[in-house]
Each structure stands twice: as structure tokens, then as C-alpha cells.
Amino acid sequence: MDNETTTIKGIFADMLKIVNIFENREVLRSTYTPDYLPHRSEQVKALATVLVSALRGETPSNVLIYGKTGTGKTAVAKHVGQELERTGELYGVSSVVIYINCEVVDTQYRLLASLARHFEKEIPMTGWPTDQVYTEFKNALDSSRRIAIIILDEVDKLVDKGDDVLYNLTRINADLKKAKVSLIGITNDLKFTEFLDPRVKSSLGEEEIIFPPYDANQIRDILQERAKMAFKQAVLEETVIPLCAAYAAQEHGDARRALDLLRVSGELAERAKATRVLEEHVKQAQEKIETDRIVEVVKTLPTQSKLVLLSAVLLGHQSDGNLTTGEAYNIYKQMCRMIGIDILTQRRVTDLISELDMLGILNATIVSKGRYGRTKEISLSVPTDSTRKVLFEDYRLKPLEGFIPPSQSKLYI
């Protein structure tokens, strides 16, 4: 930077260093559906065996697929679906595979609407009665002879909002004259059928396929497979893939996690202008993924939840760890008043706390303190200081920056 010659040298040196280590990083994204799925041939075969009857013009049984996150459920289902459609064309059998992620499409109305839209029906986002949408979809589907396979990913997300949709879908075949429907439900909640209407349960679970978690060796194979396409030759240190696999195996064999880890490691290496991906980068990536996730979650929390979290942060600071709902609620009320935000009822705040617990930001366990009643003992499960910083980025919470909660003595308001 000091004189001209070094600058020019610097430019070339830099340019040499910035070798793109990725060949195609899209391959490492979880949205990518590979053609070859290592260690899943058994499941692929099982699913294909069920669905093959579609090619013979019969209605395949409904299938329920179980397995934890990142065990390849979605990939297998999509893959087999594609194959089925392709083969169907060759044999002149008309089959449609519709993939729906119920985490996004999570209400009866929206589910039926997006199904109907697959058949070029115009359905408004809201407004219609649900059964009208249902009829619309049914008619569209029944307009020609075909077999429709509906893949419902994360189907457990749909259930608490009313399993009537599932009930209707499982019985739709009785109403159809030309077309036939079969359902593939995908869930990572093993107990999910317990809460299901028994009729839906038996019909949806005609066939069940279990996806066991991958072990470290299998994850390694998967990573190796994808790394071949994703990275340039020989840019990975030998230990990188085993390390990613080991980390992910600890998290109940989540392959998605492993792929993220590998991709982020690569990106970090690239950013550091390294020519190879080192073990070091994997360790950094592991940390980065976790903090990114937390920051992202906290940032996008609704204001009320942020306030609740903030009271936990402030109190947790002074009473080393555990505090009860009552204490947190008092502080919360105070802060609401200070910045002029509606005060929610304690009932609601309890729910917000439980939500934060679900997100892994808090730990809330119910304890009975005998004579002193029952409460939730709350402790933070994320670093206090950084959480605090993220919270105060919200302009509505800004005024509270200097707020120190009165020490735990008397708080009657």
C-alpha cells in the first residue's frame, strides 16, 4: 500500500489468492435434489414399490414417512415423484405429483387453494368459504383420467389447525369419478399420529416408511458425493469432511446440517482468501451457524416477545440464572408502561415464554415450590450480552437501554 510497486505486486498477489474454490455451491444447498441418494436405496425402493401401482392405473396406498430432520425424507419423496412422472409419460399414464410444504401452507384454506392452483384454477388468497375451494379443486382434478400423488411435507404442522382437511383428502377418492388421489405424508414427529382422528390415522398410514438417522460414516459418504460436484479439485483438507460429519452426527445425524456446515466452511475459507478449506474453517462455521440462527430468530421476534425476552435478560443478569414467571411479568409490565405499549395478560405472556422456549432461546421448566405455588423457572440459553445488543437494535426498545430493574424486593403495581 505504501508505494506503487508494492501496490501492483499486491494486486497480482491478491488476484492469485482469490481462486474460487467452489465449482457449484448450489449443490450444497438443502433445496437441491440430487440424482443419487447414498444410503437411502432401501427407502427409495420401498416408496417406489408402493407407488408403482399408479403406473398400472391403480390407486397407490397412502404413505406416511417418518424420520428426523435431515434424514432425506423430502429428497427421497421428490426424487421418486420425479421418476414416477417421467416413467408415467413413457407408458402413457397420466400422473401428477404435487409437492406441498405444510410449514408454509399451513391452513386448510391455503392447502386446498394451492392444490387447486396446480390445475390452473384461480383462487383468491382469502375470502371464499373453504368448501367452495374444495369443490373447485375436486372438479379440476376430476376433469380427466389421472392419478395424483400429493406429497404433504411437514404434515404435522397441519394437524393442530384442524385435521378436517386430511380427513377430506383421505376420503376424496369416493367423490372422484375419473381421477384418483393418493397421499404421501412426511413428518419428523414420531408421535404425530397419536393426536390424529383414528379414521385419518388408519387411512393415511396404510404404508409406513421409516428413515433412520444417518451415522457419521454415512454422512461422510453424502458429503463426499456432493463435494465432488461442489468444490474444485483438492481444495478440501482431508479432515474437513470427517469433521463436518462428526459434528452433524452429534445432532442426531442431520445431513442438512452437515451440508450447511460444509458450505459455510467453504464460504468462510473463500472470504479469508484461503486456497483450501481447513479444519479451522469448519470450527468457525459451526459457531457462525449457531450464532447466526439465534440473531436471526431474536431479530425477527414480535415486539411483545422481545419485551418478554428482555425482562428475562435483565433479571437473569442480577439473580444469576433462574427467575419465575411472576418476577419476569412485573418487569415486563413496567417496561411496557415506559415505552407505551399495550400490556398483555399474564396468560398470554406464559404462552410467549413457552414459544421462546420452543425456539431454544429460553429454558423454562415447571417447578412446584410447594407452599409458594407453581411456576416456570426461566433461564436463558443464549449469551446474555449479545442477545441484549440485538434486542436494543429495535427502535421501540431503544428507550429502555438504560433501564435497570429494581432489585428483587417489593414490586406491587
Place this chain on the structure above:
DNA sequence: CTTCCACGGGAACACTGGGGTG
């Protein structure tokens, strides 16, 4: 055995953003 605090299920309500109809 009583007593206490808050958990958590369920009903009811308010509100939003969109219909269709006279």
C-alpha cells in the same frame, strides 16, 4: 391436609383482509 401461584386448556371475542351480492 391445606394453601398458594401460575400453568395451560378451551371458549369467546376483536380485528384484518379478502370475498360475493343487492
Place this chain on the structure above:
DNA sequence: CACCCCAGTGTTCCCGTGGAAG
């Protein structure tokens, strides 16, 4: 245009309940 219907979401109200300290 006014008006009512519809699904979905967030909230409040009411209340039965758990369970160990006292």
C-alpha cells in the same frame, strides 16, 4: 356503493389443576 360472509390470527376471560412446603 353498502353490507354481510368467510378464514385466520392474536388476544382475553374463565377455570380446573398440580404438587410440595408448611
